[in-house]
Amino acid sequence: xxxxxxxxxxxxxxxxxxxxxxxxxxxxxxxxxxxxxxxxxxxxxxxxxxxxxxxxxxxxxxxxxxxxxxxxxxxxxxxxxxxxxxxxxxxxxxxxxxxxxxxxxxxxxxx
Ligand code: AMP
Numbered sequence: 001x002x003x004x005x006x007x008x009x010x011x012x013x014x015x016x017x018x019x020x021x022x023x024x025x026x027x028x029x030x031x032x033x034x035x036x037x038x039x040x041x042x043x044x045x046x047x048x049x050x051x052x053x054x055x056x057x058x059x060x061x062x063x064x065x066x067x068x069x070x071x072x073x074x075x076x077x078x079x080x081x082x083x084x085x086x087x088x089x090x091x092x093x094x095x096x097x098x099x100x101x102x103x104x105x106x107x108x109x110x111x
Pocket of ligand 1 (some may be wrong): 008017019033034035036043046049090091097098099100101
């Protein structure tokens with residue numbers, strides 16, 4: 001599978017489609033999921049064109065990977081979730097329930 005530049009998150013990254021932004025830096029964009037499954041439900045996506053977590057872990061350079069997970073750590077604090085608790089979920093592939101083929105994590109909490 002090759003990365004499709006026309007996927008919806010690529011369009012959000014290019015500002016062709018709006019999003020409800022929560023956080024942004026050089027490495028990631030984070031925004032509210034359009035169809036929340038929890039009281040807090042944000043998505044965190046890297047700015048690099050990786051299809052899914054397997055592609056990201058295999059092919060993204062170390063700085064990109066560290067930048068991504070450090071940003072997730074910042075967002076956990078930004079949303080006040082460090083003590084309250086949260087769930088992180090990611091889907092890989094159609095059989096894994098993935099719908100948008102730009103790597104993303106779901107960060108969710110009912111607190
Ligand atoms: P999945 O690929 O299975 O991890 O799911 C993709 C997620 O993206 C779903 O939870 C959708 O509700 C969410 N989603 C799809 N389109 C948008 C959008 N335009 N803005 C925010 N979230 C979206």
